Every structure is written in C-alpha cells, then in structure tokens.
Amino acid sequence: MAAARRMVVIGGDAAGMSAASQARRLKSRSELEILAFERGQFTSYSACGIPYWVGGVVDGPDKLVARTPETHQGRGIDVRTHTEVVEIDLAGQRVLARDVDPRGAGDERWHGFDDLVIATGAQPRRPDMPGIDAPGVHGVQTLDHGRALLETLESTRVERAVVIGAGYIGVEMAEALIQRGCQVTVLERGEQPMSTLDPDMGRLVRDAMTGLGIDTVTGAEVTEVITGEDGRVRAVATKVSEYPADLVILGLGVAPETGLAQQAGLPVGPYGGLLTDLAMRVRGHDNIWAGGDCVEVLDLVSGRTRHIPLGTHANKHGQVIGANVGGDYATFPGVVGTAVSKVCDLEIARTGLLEAEAAAVGLKFEAVTIESTSRAGYYPGSRPMTVKMLAEQRTGRLLGTQIVGREGAGKRVDIAAVALTVRMTVEQMTALDLGYAPPFSPVWDPVLVAARKAAGTVKSSLSGA
Structure with missing residues (x-):
C-alpha cells in the first residue's frame, strides 16, 4: 500500500485551515496526512471581529473562533499550536518548526512535505520611530493582539486614546474606544481619513467622525511615541503638535507576512505579497500553494495585482487550494476590490x-x-x-x-x-x-x-x- 502524501500548512487561520478542511473532505487519512502549524493559540478565527470585541459589542475570544484546534484534530487534521515555522527548505521539501509555547523548551524539528500551503497572513505596519514598542502601543491583527489590548484597557486607567492611521482598522478601533468611554484622537497622514476612498468622499467621513466626538487630525505625520518615567506611553508627537495618550492603536494597515517565503526564494509582487496562478499555486512551483493575506490577487478592473487583506478572499483561497491538493480542480479568478x-x-x-x-x-x-x-x-x-x-x-x-x-x-x-x-x-x-x-x-x-x-x-x- 502506497504511503499517504503529506500536506503541510503554515498558518492556522482562514486560508490555511480552509485549505486543510477542504482537502480532508476529498482525501481520507490513509491517502493524505495533513499537518498544520500555528504560532498562536487560536485557529479559524475572525480577526475582523476584534474591534467589536474590544468595543463590547460581541463576546470574545471564543465567539470569534469558528473551529478550535480540537475540532480540527477530530476531523483528522494534526494542528500544532504555539509552533512557528522558521525555515522552508524547498530543495529538501521540508520545513523547520519551533516550539514557541512559553512553557515549552523551544525545540526545533524538521517536517517533510509533498504539498506546502503558505498562509502566514499579514502583520500590522509598525513605523520605525522612538517609543513604537513601548507598553500601551498595540497593533490589532490577531486574537492574541485583541486579548493583549483588552488586558491593557482593564488593567490601566485609559482616558485618552490615540489611533495612528485612519484606514479601516483605524476608524473601527476609534469607534470601539469611543464606546468604551475614551477620548479618541485619530492622526492621519493623508489629506482625509480612509485613503481607500477619494479625498472628496473621505471628507464626508471626517465630518461624520468629528460629529461623533472623534478628534480627527489630517496631514499629521507622527514622529514619536513619547513615554513617561515608567516606560509606558504618555503622548504621541507629530511634526507640529503633541497629543496626550494613555493608549496608542496602530491603524496603519497591514503588510503581507512573507519574510519566510522570500528567504526561501519564492516570488513576490510589488506589494510584497506572494504571486500565484489562478489555482493559487505559487508561480514556478508545482507543489507550493499560498492564500490569504500573504498573497497578491488579480484586480479584474485594472488588470494588475493588488494586496487586499480580507477574510472573504482568504476563505475562498483556502477552498481553491484544498480542492486542488485533494485532486479536484478549482480557480480563484480575482477581485474587484470591494x-x-x-x-x-x-x-x-x-x-x-x-x-x-x-x-x-x-x-x-x-x-x-x-x-x-x-x-x-x-x-x-x-x-x-x-x-x-x-x-x-x-x-x-x-x-x-x-x-x-x-x-x-x-x-x-x-x-x-x-x-x-x-x-x-x-x-x-x-x-x-x-x-x-x-x-x-x-x-x-x-x-x-x-x-x-x-x-x-x-x-x-x-x-x-
């Protein structure tokens, strides 16, 4: 009897676990072994729900988890949480995984693969400036980030919050903090909030935010996060002013997390995302697949690739990958940027x-x-x-x-x-x-x-x- 093929998945959220689940529906355990690595403690969760969890609109984190690691295990997917892949060896068809559990020993081990799925997601943009890593400064991308932010809100007296960046995450977190009774200032480098809109439409958003009690400052280039004697954040400085803050949220958007893939020599596009064909196979590699926030996708209107980090796309990417690894056929034709x-x-x-x-x-x-x-x-x-x-x-x-x-x-x-x-x-x-x-x-x-x-x-x- 032939040995089962092995599918290794890097990343346990939407794209990665959708790919694993779809492949499992098509192939039995005797035909396909599925091993998934997730450096955090959660799998298959809705990062989009974090602002509403922080704002008290929904409960979390359990309510934001669609399938737990235990659920995936019961369906024949070997999920290893608190395990980070630190190297991809394409020639040897193997990955090096490290135990990052705080209670663990930091052990490393190589794992071979027949098919590799890269679903490493995206990471919040953190500008290189003084104080950016100080206690009280938070990015919002994973449930672990959300939990850390809530711990700060519950353990620290937060009256004044500054949100750096007025994109989707920025405005949604501004709303969450307003609902928690904070005085909120949003600092946006651009002409208007929401650079995903034309400036004339962004102006409508700014007027509405001001009416809601959110102090929205445009043309504000942040230069420093100022800390107090205790090392915690106390203000945010721009080129022209200073804004007191007990808490800082980074709402500067995200970048594809492709450092691991690039070190392995895999191709990326102008936005730093992995480039794939319509089947979500990494270009030039028959058995390497990628999906979710770490890839660039075809814009059907412009004809060029774009980086659009959304859970809707990630789940579709995973379905396509899982179908193809499982012996079926599927494609992801592209997006229109909705x-x-x-x-x-x-x-x-x-x-x-x-x-x-x-x-x-x-x-x-x-x-x-x-x-x-x-x-x-x-x-x-x-x-x-x-x-x-x-x-x-x-x-x-x-x-x-x-x-x-x-x-x-x-x-x-x-x-x-x-x-x-x-x-x-x-x-x-x-x-x-x-x-x-x-x-x-x-x-x-x-x-x-x-x-x-x-x-x-x-x-x-x-x-x-």
Whole structure:
C-alpha cells in the first residue's frame, strides 16, 4: 500500500485551515496526512471581529473562533499550536518548526512535505520611530493582539486614546474606544481619513467622525511615541503638535507576512505579497500553494495585482487550494476590490478603482457624485447617502463606486461589485431590476441614480468630442 502524501500548512487561520478542511473532505487519512502549524493559540478565527470585541459589542475570544484546534484534530487534521515555522527548505521539501509555547523548551524539528500551503497572513505596519514598542502601543491583527489590548484597557486607567492611521482598522478601533468611554484622537497622514476612498468622499467621513466626538487630525505625520518615567506611553508627537495618550492603536494597515517565503526564494509582487496562478499555486512551483493575506490577487478592473487583506478572499483561497491538493480542480479568478466598514452609525463602502488608481493604469474616466436617501423620502427613517461613480470614457464601462451614508448605505455597494465583475456599462446598470418598496429604497435606487448620471455624462463627453 502506497504511503499517504503529506500536506503541510503554515498558518492556522482562514486560508490555511480552509485549505486543510477542504482537502480532508476529498482525501481520507490513509491517502493524505495533513499537518498544520500555528504560532498562536487560536485557529479559524475572525480577526475582523476584534474591534467589536474590544468595543463590547460581541463576546470574545471564543465567539470569534469558528473551529478550535480540537475540532480540527477530530476531523483528522494534526494542528500544532504555539509552533512557528522558521525555515522552508524547498530543495529538501521540508520545513523547520519551533516550539514557541512559553512553557515549552523551544525545540526545533524538521517536517517533510509533498504539498506546502503558505498562509502566514499579514502583520500590522509598525513605523520605525522612538517609543513604537513601548507598553500601551498595540497593533490589532490577531486574537492574541485583541486579548493583549483588552488586558491593557482593564488593567490601566485609559482616558485618552490615540489611533495612528485612519484606514479601516483605524476608524473601527476609534469607534470601539469611543464606546468604551475614551477620548479618541485619530492622526492621519493623508489629506482625509480612509485613503481607500477619494479625498472628496473621505471628507464626508471626517465630518461624520468629528460629529461623533472623534478628534480627527489630517496631514499629521507622527514622529514619536513619547513615554513617561515608567516606560509606558504618555503622548504621541507629530511634526507640529503633541497629543496626550494613555493608549496608542496602530491603524496603519497591514503588510503581507512573507519574510519566510522570500528567504526561501519564492516570488513576490510589488506589494510584497506572494504571486500565484489562478489555482493559487505559487508561480514556478508545482507543489507550493499560498492564500490569504500573504498573497497578491488579480484586480479584474485594472488588470494588475493588488494586496487586499480580507477574510472573504482568504476563505475562498483556502477552498481553491484544498480542492486542488485533494485532486479536484478549482480557480480563484480575482477581485474587484470591494470593502465595507462603519464608524458608529456611518457606513463606508467602495468597490473598483479610485480616481488615482484609474489614472495610474492609464484609464480615462468620468466621475459623478449624487445625493440620495436610503428609503423613499416620505418614509420614516430615511437617511441621506452619497454615491460616487467612475465610468470609462467612450465605453461607459463601470470602473468604481464609493458610498458613504447611514443605515442601508454600505451593502448597496454589492450592486456595483456584481456590475464590475461582469464588466457592465453604467447605461446597462440603469436597467437593473432591483427590489423596490418605500421602506427599502426610493423608486430609483441611489446606485442607479448615480449610474444614470454617469451614463449621461459619458454621452455628453462623446457628443462634445
């Protein structure tokens, strides 16, 4: 009887464990041995839920765990927690794993593989500046990070918090800290918060954050985290000012954690993420796979690779990898860059390209912005909404959509995401048969109002050409 193949997985969260689980569904233990290494104590968890755990909206960490290590073990996946892979030997088809359990001996051991899955995720960006590693400064990427942050909040009197960076993590953590009764200052280097939006839409987010009591300072380049005599953080300095702080959150986004892969000579793209083919196989390597926040993916609108760290993508990557390792066939065609978030009752969404992104790939476009409401204007609870839409000149192909509004605004971006995926024009979008009733939408949904205006602008530009 032939020996079972061995699948080794580095990383025990969404991509890694989805790959392991899917492969196990397709192959028995006698056919495929699955060994997964996770340097933390949790597996298959929702990092996206950490701000809501910190803010007291949901319980954690157990509520944020979809499958525990014990669950995976019961399904025939050998999960080793508190174990970090420190080296990949491609020629020898083996990895070196180290015991990092605080109670352990730090032992190291080589493990061979037939198929290797790299799902090392991403790491919070930590600028190189004085005080950045001081007690009271927290990144937010894993459940261990979330637990450490809560321990600080519960053991220390935190009245003033400073969030460095106003991207998705930054604004969500600002909300969480407001809900805990902190005075919150957000420092953003850019022109407006949410660099994932065009500046004119980011301005709406800034106005709303200010209205919610969040002091939002833009054009603020942080130079130092100032510590007190006890070594803990006491303030954050920019080039022009100083902001008192009992706690600092790093909301500067994340970078692909690919140092281990790069040391092994595996290819990375312009954002530092691993490059794969459509089957999620690392380019140039038949038995090396990668997925999740450590990879770059194809942008279906621009035709270039991007780094978009989202759990939705990671789970799909894992499903594709597991299917292929298990002898089936699957591909991940790419993304259109859809993301949605909120700060208190403000909903923020985007899909496709921003103006700067479209210009960077040489696309000529028309941009329109409309104001509408979430429901029929006369229906109780109707809330304002702003929709911005980009359409390609001449063809009218939808290039991107951004939405900022209150209840009912964010998930409308899914209409545009589908339209982008099938390469619809804005004129074609105006004929979409969307659901209508006064409690849910005006007669013309805001997305269709924007599409109609964009279609008219494209026609006007053609007639004037």
